[in-house]
Amino acid sequence: MTVTNSAAAAEQAATDTGNAMEAQTRAFFVDAAIWVQTHWLQILIATSIAVGIVLLLYWLRSWGTKLCQRSDGPMGWGTILGRAVSRTGSFFIVMMSVRLVSNYAAPPEMLEKTIAFLFTVAVVFQGAVWAREIILGAIEKRTAAENYHGEALLSALGLIRLLVTVALFAIALVVVLDNLGVNVTGLVAGLGVGGIAIGLAAQGIFADLFAALAIIFDRPFRRGDKVMYDQTVGVVEEIGLKSTRVRSFDGEVRIIANKQLLDKEIQNISNRDHIRIKLPVGVAYETPPEQLEALPDMLTGIVEEAGGTIARASFEGLGASSVDFFLWFDIPGDDWPTAHKVRDAVIIGILRRFAAEGISIPFPTQTTYTADPQGKLILPYPQVQPVMRVDKEQGER
Incomplete structure (x- = not known):
């Protein structure tokens, strides 16, 4: 009995639904017929304007296609915009034209809602197409400007195109369903969980x-x-x-x-505008102070003659076996072979000038002193007794 009642209820519900749809369809056509009879002039004018808008939009689309074909040089923003315009769909063109003139024709409420819904679908998906073309165009523009190429880059662009397309059209689908009155909260949550799972599974690939x-x-x-x-x-x-x-x-x-x-x-290294050479120089302590004072100007002249630019020429301190001097100089460009040649010329110039001036670069030396427990210095070798000369004649006496 319960099964029979359920089947009967389901059949009755289906019958009621069918009758309601039939009634709504009949009412729609009746309202449309009355609307055409009473607003035929407005409909005619609106149709003429809509046809003009359609032709204008088609012309704009063809202009975008020609703009892409004329661009023989590097991709620019004009080419990207033209490519996006050329991807304008016919459904969007028609619905845009109808929507712009629908209020003037004063259509019935049901027809107005239908036009509004179809226009929303057209705008949302067309916006996704435009956004995809602009984003991908910007990426291709940057890669073309930087001379990136290769099979791996083409694979990367293909994967990027897929990810951008899926993301944009998923958002467009959610927007359309929301306009239909569908509760998209669960759908958005499911997409979020799925995205997190995919991201965790392929986090290494996505990171790279x-x-x-x-x-x-x-x-x-x-x-x-x-x-x-x-x-x-x-x-x-x-x-x-x-x-x-x-x-x-x-x-x-x-x-x-x-x-x-x-x-x-x-x-x-390619972006550097100069190469800096750091050259330490040690001068003997026996060098006269006058020559030490002239040392910075002397080394600056040697560097400039070799083709470098002085950055620092000053004393660093007093070393263990020499007066330490630091010489820093810059060489224009980023060519290390040229920098090495200039550095070698500076070193040879320093050695020649020091030899001419009598300035010596000392070897590292160290003097050791030994003392007994009382602090008296002890020579590092035994003392030799002096040799006394004995006269032969005195010896015989």
Whole structure:
């Protein structure tokens, strides 16, 4: 009996639902017919305006396509905007035109709600398409400007395109469902939990991916730059999806994960505008004070003759076996072979000038003194008795 009553109730509910839908459909067509009869002039004018708006929007879309085709040089913001405009869909164009003229035609309430809903769907998904094209265009613009290329970068861009597309259209879908009256709280929570689970499962890959994006946008270095980190000095050969390859000056290729690379202190040698050489010089204590006073100007002249720029030429202190002097000078550019030649010329110039002036660079020396328990100095070798000369004749006497 209970099963029979449930089946009957379900059948009755289905019948009621069908009757309600049939009644709503009939009412919709009746209202539409009355609306067309009473507002035919407004409908005609609104239709004409809508057709004009459609043609204008189609022209704008074709203009965006031509803008993309005319751009032969590096990608700019005009090209990115043109590509986004060229991705405008026909559904959005039609719904935009209808929405702009719908109030003028004063449609029935049900038709007005339908137009408003379809317009919302068109705007939300079209906005997602535009946002995707602008974001991806900005990334491609940056990578093209920095000369990043390679199969790994194409894979990275493909993965970025997928992630951006999924994220934007998921947001668009949630917005549309919310406009339909659906409770999206559970859906958003489920998407959040799923995203966290995927992030935890692939956190290493995503960490290196975001590190690669940070390298592309923050530009700490680019392909072809000379960098130094830890004990490695080399040239960046490739910036990939997960790792960066650096050709060291010793010849081998060093591969390091992007995340680990950004965690280190990186010195971009290519961006330096000069190379600083630090050269300590020791002068003997026997050097006259007049020559010591002239030493800074003397060394400055030697550095300038060799092609360097003096940064510091001053005494450092009194060493164990010499008067210590520090000479710092800069060499323009970042070419180490040239810097080495200038440094060698400075060293040879110092030796020649010291030889001409009679200034000596002492060897490290140390004098040791020995004393007995009473404090009296003791020679490091035994005392030799003096030899007395004995006259032969005196000896015979």
